Amino acid sequence: MFNNRKDTFLNLQGQTNQSPYLIDVEKAEGIYIWDKTGKRYTDMIAGVAVNNIGHRHPKVIAAIQEQLDKHLHVMVYGEYIQDSQIALAENLASILPKSLSTSYIVNSGTEANEAAIKLAKRYTGRQEIISCKNSYHGSTHGSLSVTGNDEKQSSFKPLLPQIKFIEFNNIESLNIITDKSACVIIETIQGDAGLIKPNQAFITALRKKCNETGTLLIFDEVQVGMGRTAKFFAFEHYNVIPDILTLGKALGGGMPIGAFISSKEIMHSLTHNPMLGHITTFGGHPVNCAAANACVDVLKEENWIVEAETKGQLLEDVLSQSSQVKEIRRAGLFLAIDLGNQDKVAQVVKKCLEKGVIGFWFLSTPTAFRLSPPLSITEKEIKEVGETILSCF
Ligand code: PLP
16 A cells, blocks of 8 residues: 555554654564664663563563463453463562562553552542642543643543642642542652652652652552663662552563462452452453563572662763763663753754664653663673764763
8 A cells, every 4th residue: 555664653553742763674683673684783772671581581581472372362351260360460469568468460551540549539439539730641531631741631621530649759749648638659669750759758758748648659669660770670779668559561471471469359340349459351361471580590599680780870870971961860870861952852862763772762851752661681782772872972
């Protein structure tokens, strides 16, 4: 119908970005992606914090192949006992606190957040939801409703009612949380806001306020979970445990998945009034669960989570040498390189791409670009790619 792949892509695939990257992908392995011309890119984004263990990790591929030989989809979520689902549930329970031992596997990050909000409403019997300004929780209606970004919301109103927004790191704003609030949903570390870490005092006060008011605390770790910040989960940095945790992205080792995780007691409320309080046909897909289970194994076996701190620091040190860099905000191997200027960011990202290094934007922070390479990247590779990025400033 169209005589080149780019036109087919732009015309027959629904588009929402006016200037997509257009890398024409041939294959990917480890920290690299190759295009159809044979050009190799160092993937410093990892599919936006997805390929934490690199592309096509052999253990993930083996787990997928093993599952392919057994069965694909056999039934909607929660009816049959399936090997890869229970293995993943056990594996997740082994790396999480006891109060987060029951996981419900869904299809994506946004579905995990949708379901987490429903769970909080159902468990508390309350309707009000508290979220955070400048947050990102996903693109479906419920998640968009709690995404603190007017520009992203305005064309899609009406959204969910009874949502109030606190300010990240503003303890006074926590006063809007009351015994009418079902939950607070918050990114443990704000990602798309340009990587904003919580102050210890703020996150401690948030937990305390939720305890005092009987409000469930939901940490959205779709982006910052699974080792990205140099702990398995970002909340481990702050000694604060949520009532519900949501995961996605890196959990699947490259396959699509999401999870909302809570205690057995809280999760149990979805079994009645109404029964089947959250339904998903493909949630817990056996192949995706097999991949996710292998991904958790790899992260347990390797030392990559611990190393994410030193590797992240190394990358920060290399890039800090440029006088163009106004600020680097960093959590483990997740970096926001703030150049204080939107055009400069566009220039640098474009130049990097020409030189075979993939960096990416933040949704709502135009003056910075993000780097979130696979955690498997070596120090030598970080030095090399860091120098290449430096040469693009
Ligand atoms: N929550 C956060 C913090 C995210 O960064 C994202 C995606 O970027 C989501 C939720 C939505 O996840 P998904 O794109 O899998 O629906």
